[in-house]
Amino acid sequence: MNWNQLTTVEQLQAIKEESFNQPVLIFKHSTRCSISSTALSRVERNWKQEAVGELKPYYLDLIANRPVSNAIVEEFGVEHQSPQVILIKDGASVYDASHFDIRFEEIAETV
Secondary structure (H helix, E strand, O other): OOOEEOOOOHHHHHHHHHOOOOOEEEEEEOOOOHHHHHHHHHHHHHOOHHHHOOOEEEEEEOOOOHHHHHHHHHHHOOOOOOOEEEEEEOOEEEEEEEHHHOOHHHHHHHO
């Protein structure tokens, strides 16, 4: 799978606009957390592009880009968790999960 890096607050508006054409997934990852590493690995191991169609995945390193995570809370109204996935369609969050509730199968079903 090919992650797109999410590193600036300004990217959130572009992601929101992009979500009107294709669904977008944001994975918020803490590089200091073993649970986050496990959740990330599970998503990557189970990723099947054909199961999610045009879904575009973004990766956010929370430690390096905390202001972006804070802006996600404001922009999409999703309470901060780490690790966390947020699925965005038509400019709004339609699904989020955190910790061991992050499952590729549920992401694929929601897309």
